Amino acid sequence: MTAERVNDAPFTVGIVGEAPPGVYEHVLAAVVATGASADVWTEASALSKRGAVDAVVFLVGGAPRRLHPIASALDRDPRTRGVPRVHVVDAAATAAELAPLGPGMLVLASARREVFMTAFSRVAEQIRANADAARRARSESAELGELERMLADIQGEGASLSHDARVLFGVILGYASNMRDGFAGPITDEQRRHVLNIVEASHDAAALLDRYVAALRRVVPATSEPPRSLVPRVDVRREHDVGELARGTVALFGGVAAAKGIRLRAETIGVRAWCDAMQIKQALVNLIANALKLTPAGGSVDVVERISASPLVAARREVELVVVDTGPGIPPEHRARVFERGVRLERDRDTPGSGVGLTIVRDVAEMHHGRVRVDETPGGGASIALVFPVNLRTRSGESRAVSPPTSADGAPDDPASPRSSPPSSPRRRELRDFE
Numbered sequence: 001m002t003a004e005r006v007n008d009a010p011f012t013v014g015i016v017g018e019a020p021p022g023v024y025e026h027v028l029a030a031v032v033a034t035g036a037s038a039d040v041w042t043e044a045s046a047l048s049k050r051g052a053v054d055a056v057v058f059l060v061g062g063a064p065r066r067l068h069p070i071a072s073a074l075d076r077d078p079r080t081r082g083v084p085r086v087h088v089v090d091a092a093a094t095a096a097e098l099a100p101l102g103p104g105m106l107v108l109a110s111a112r113r114e115v116f117m118t119a120f121s122r123v124a125e126q127i128r129a130n131a132d133a134a135r136r137a138r139s140e141s142a143e144l145g146e147l148e149r150m151l152a153d154i155q156g157e158g159a160s161l162s163h164d165a166r167v168l169f170g171v172i173l174g175y176a177s178n179m180r181d182g183f184a185g186p187i188t189d190e191q192r193r194h195v196l197n198i199v200e201a202s203h204d205a206a207a208l209l210d211r212y213v214a215a216l217r218r219v220v221p222a223t224s225e226p227p228r229s230l231v232p233r234v235d236v237r238r239e240h241d242v243g244e245l246a247r248g249t250v251a252l253f254g255g256v257a258a259a260k261g262i263r264l265r266a267e268t269i270g271v272r273a274w275c276d277a278m279q280i281k282q283a284l285v286n287l288i289a290n291a292l293k294l295t296p297a298g299g300s301v302d303v304v305e306r307i308s309a310s311p312l313v314a315a316r317r318e319v320e321l322v323v324v325d326t327g328p329g330i331p332p333e334h335r336a337r338v339f340e341r342g343v344r345l346e347r348d349r350d351t352p353g354s355g356v357g358l359t360i361v362r363d364v365a366e367m368h369h370g371r372v373r374v375d376e377t378p379g380g381g382a383s384i385a386l387v388f389p390v391n392l393r394t395r396s397g398e399s400r401a402v403s404p405p406t407s408a409d410g411a412p413d414d415p416a417s418p419r420s421s422p423p424s425s426p427r428r429r430e431l432r433d434f435e
Helices: 021-033 046-052 064-076 095-101 113-180 189-219 242-252 254-260 277-294 357-367
Strands: 012-017 037-040 055-061 085-089 105-108 238-241 263-267 272-275 300-309 317-325 371-375 383-389
Touching: 012 021, 012 046, 012 064, 021 037, 021 055, 021 113, 046 064, 055 064, 055 095, 064 095, 085 095, 085 113, 105 113, 113 189, 113 254, 113 277, 238 242, 238 277, 242 254, 242 263, 242 272, 242 277, 242 300, 242 317, 254 263, 254 277, 272 277, 272 383, 277 300, 277 317, 277 357, 277 383, 357 371, 357 383
Parallel strands: 012 037, 012 055, 055 085, 085 105, 263 300
Antiparallel strands: 238 272, 300 317, 317 383, 371 383
16 A cells, blocks of 8 residues: 555555446546555556555446455455445345445446545545554654664663672672781771671672662563663763773772682773773673683683774774683684673573673674674683774874873883783682573
């Protein structure tokens, strides 16, 4: 059905059947008077042309049964099932003969021309009403679709925030517990009370977060639409020292790594890139937490910063943040799927987690016009790279200069000496498993 054309351009009326010449003239004059165009069908062409009309005229004449297959085809086709119909009939036609033609306006073939004019004027009004209803339905459908996508985004962002907050609460609880139990050195009674308050507040905050996620699931209805991103769309992009972001994130997990007997270090070169610092740290938190969760005691996790040329745009440079661990690795056949939301390898079913972390990493990469990559790791383990352009503020892809690696006091580092996070006491306790 092409009813949406009615208000802007002439609509089309299909005419099929047999009638005396005078009746044809009345029909054609009435069609033209409504601003429509007539498409005269044969019984054979009606089946192929039926989808291109806004109304149909059946010239029943003395052989209504010959038109029954055409009416049946119109009823089966969703494009023409609801188009208005006009039945021009002889006085001798019976109700049984006309019923298979479907509902429509009856006009006697012997009627005056004015009757035909009135009938087709009403048909034109019905077509316009159908067109308006179709437009409203499309608009409402689009609004409902956008609402469903918004709800999916709310669900996705809630899952992302709760996932990352659980990881960071685990870090806070770990450091506070180490202080409470004296593993970070002696503390006074007053300091111990403060630490106990931190531990209690962290537990309470984690419980509130769980309630928030549960409430979100109840309040926001389930939707078939996947979230457009698990990362909140509000971002603040500035020029940052990516190596500094990496070192700061690695430092958060120093106690966790020491408690598990894992060597954790950051090797950076001080690339300055245009990025959202919080989102980059969010991606690193997930990569590091995942690596520490899967790496056995005695293993290592390295966060390495690199600069490379883009394989897609010759003049563009990219910064790579590669997290390399000595865990079980990712089999080649699963390397594309692990970034999908909720996907977890069968071997990790008994390890706490929700399958959201790597999806967040992928979303952060895409929001920075970058990508995430799984590399081959000699000797086993996983190597996942977060890659994004150094600077996308200009059309030419102009890049900032790479500064030399610096130590904590600002002096240049020895390039051969990898940067490490501050060593932690092996006596520190292991934190609860990452979510």
